[in-house]
Amino acid sequence: MQIRAIYRGARISAFKCREVTREIQGLPVAAALDLLTFTARKAARLVEKTLKSAIANAENNNRLRADKLVVQEAVVGEGPTFKRFQPKARGSAGPIRKRTSHIRIILTDEIEIKPKRQAKPATSRKKSKSPASKSPKSKAPKAVESAPAANTESTAVETSAAEETTSTQE
Numbered sequence: 001m002q003i004r005a006i007y008r009g010a011r012i013s014a015f016k017c018r019e020v021t022r023e024i025q026g027l028p029v030a031a032a033l034d035l036l037t038f039t040a041r042k043a044a045r046l047v048e049k050t051l052k053s054a055i056a057n058a059e060n061n062n063r064l065r066a067d068k069l070v071v072q073e074a075v076v077g078e079g080p081t082f083k084r085f086q087p088k089a090r091g092s093a094g095p096i097r098k099r100t101s102h103i104r105i106i107l108t109d110e111i112e113i114k115p116k117r118q119a120k121p122a123t124s125r126k127k128s129k130s131p132a133s134k135s136p137k138s139k140a141p142k143a144v145e146s147a148p149a150a151n152t153e154s155t156a157v158e159t160s161a162a163e164e165t166t167s168t169q170e
Helices: 016-022 029-035 042-061 137-170
Strands: 002-010 070-078 080-086 093-096 101-108
Touching: 002 042, 016 029, 016 070, 016 080, 016 101, 029 042, 042 101, 093 137
Parallel strands: none
Antiparallel strands: 002 101, 070 101, 080 093
């Protein structure tokens, strides 16, 4: 059975509210309420209010238990936009759009609540290292060593040329 609750004309943009409703889709009602309680956003308070209304509809109208319910769908649509104007320079006006939204939550008892996956013990996981990955340090010094070797020949030539010029000047 599907139970729904709609909050029309919520004073928040649909874009901001969708971010919160995406997180609760498919969750059991208790988990969704916990998530919304600890989410620090205005949209979370509005979605939580709608979710509690849907739970109350399920318990009172359809005699369903809240622990068996799952959030099947949480949708936010755009509502009417209030248009206001802000005075700007040289007598002009800039538009302000105060957006509203409609929050719709559908609960169902037909979806089975799946238990959380249990984590595997950390001891069973072993990272295998290949021989190439063990010696990245040995590759770096070789490249560094070869570069100065080429420079030493050119510096030797430069120093010998500098010595010749100093000896001729004396």
